[in-house]
Amino acid sequence: MLPEVTAIRYVTPLREGGSLPGIVEADDLGTYVMKFTGAGQGRKTLVAEVLCGELARRLGLRVPDLVRIWLDPVIGRSEPDEEVQELLKSSGGLNLGMDFLPGALGFDPLAYEVGPEEAGRIVWFDALVGNVDRSWRNPNMLVWHGDLWLIDHGATLIFHHNWPAAGKAAERPYDASDHALAPFAPDVAAAAEQLAPLVTPGLLAECAAQIPDEWLADEPGFASPDEVRAAYTEALAPRAATLHERITLGEPSKDRPSQAPGWLTGKDEAK
Numbered sequence: 001m002l003p004e005v006t007a008i009r010y011v012t013p014l015r016e017g018g019s020l021p022g023i024v025e026a027d028d029l030g031t032y033v034m035k036f037t038g039a040g041q042g043r044k045t046l047v048a049e050v051l052c053g054e055l056a057r058r059l060g061l062r063v064p065d066l067v068r069i070w071l072d073p074v075i076g077r078s079e080p081d082e083e084v085q086e087l088l089k090s091s092g093g094l095n096l097g098m099d100f101l102p103g104a105l106g107f108d109p110l111a112y113e114v115g116p117e118e119a120g121r122i123v124w125f126d127a128l129v130g131n132v133d134r135s136w137r138n139p140n141m142l143v144w145h146g147d148l149w150l151i152d153h154g155a156t157l158i159f160h161h162n163w164p165a166a167g168k169a170a171e172r173p174y175d176a177s178d179h180a181l182a183p184f185a186p187d188v189a190a191a192a193e194q195l196a197p198l199v200t201p202g203l204l205a206e207c208a209a210q211i212p213d214e215w216l217a218d219e220p221g222f223a224s225p226d227e228v229r230a231a232y233t234e235a236l237a238p239r240a241a242t243l244h245e246r247i248t249l250g251e252p253s254k255d256r257p258s259q260a261p262g263w264l265t266g267k268d269e270a271k
């Protein structure tokens with residue numbers, strides 16, 4: 001189970017994305033990015049954050065630590081923004097926290113170069129979970145202490161919005177043409193060889209076990225949270241083996257900015 005902390009101070013909202021996460025301080029002296037159960041996208045976004053975050057971590061990708069975080073909406077009472085007030089009021093109880101990486105910069109392909117191996121592993125992972133939210137328009141990656149970190153896995157696992165058809169999820173193609181790492185010649189074949197054997201039903205079950213019961217309870221068509229956990233494992237496990245055959249890396253959409261010049265990436269040494 002994820003560690004549990006209690007929010008003691010609401011610091012500020014983060015407005016870059018759409019879901020208005022907030023920075024909070026907790027009783028373990030940690031600072032977290034809090035993702036609210038009361039946000040418009042609902043609890044499935046948080047389920048996806050936990051399952052994908054824990055899976056990515058176990059596949060050797062960098063994801064900030066996740067925690068269960070308790071919120072008493074009273075801590076936001078001096079927050080002037082009405083939208084934030086509403087969000088806090090509707091999110092009393094259990095929420096998701098992600099370790100805040102202080103001073104992290106948003107990934108910028110013109111300023112940070114990613115090797116084909118790492119790019120391949122990230123593209124392959126995004127294909128596995130059907131992540132539609134790591135495009136060059138909205139990379140959802142941070143650079144911290146010189147390394148690339150993955151955040152924001154809420155827009156993944158779309159099969160959980162239609163469980164009766166989830167069996168077909170294994171076959172779904174993944175178009176990575178607009179992926180933020182597409183310009184870095186991602187070595188998807190090498191990633192598949194390395195990662196596919198790791199994505200076993202056992203590993204997936206271990207990740208699904210991290211999802212709090214509260215966000216799986218009363219899911220229509222399921223008798224218990226554990227049944228829902230098993231359904232995630234069943235949907236993802238058969239996808240890994242031949243996934244790389246269904247990843248497309250074609251032409252990006254026309255308005256993608258061009259790559260950085262060599263002098264910036266350090267590729268060609270100045271004479």
Ligand SMILES: Nc1ncnc2c1ncn2[C@@H]1O[C@H](COP(=O)(O)OP(=O)(O)O)[C@@H](O)[C@H]1O
Nearest residue numbers: 014016017018019020033064099100101151152
């Ligand atoms: N762990 C973190 N450490 C530092 N900054 C973060 C962290 N998580 C998110 N952020 C910042 O907050 C923004 C919004 O977070 P994100 O998870 O992408 O939420 P949204 O669903 O709103 O897109 C990110 O683009 C990033 O700038």
Ligand SMILES: [Mg+2]
Nearest residue numbers: 017018140152
């Ligand atoms: Mg985001």
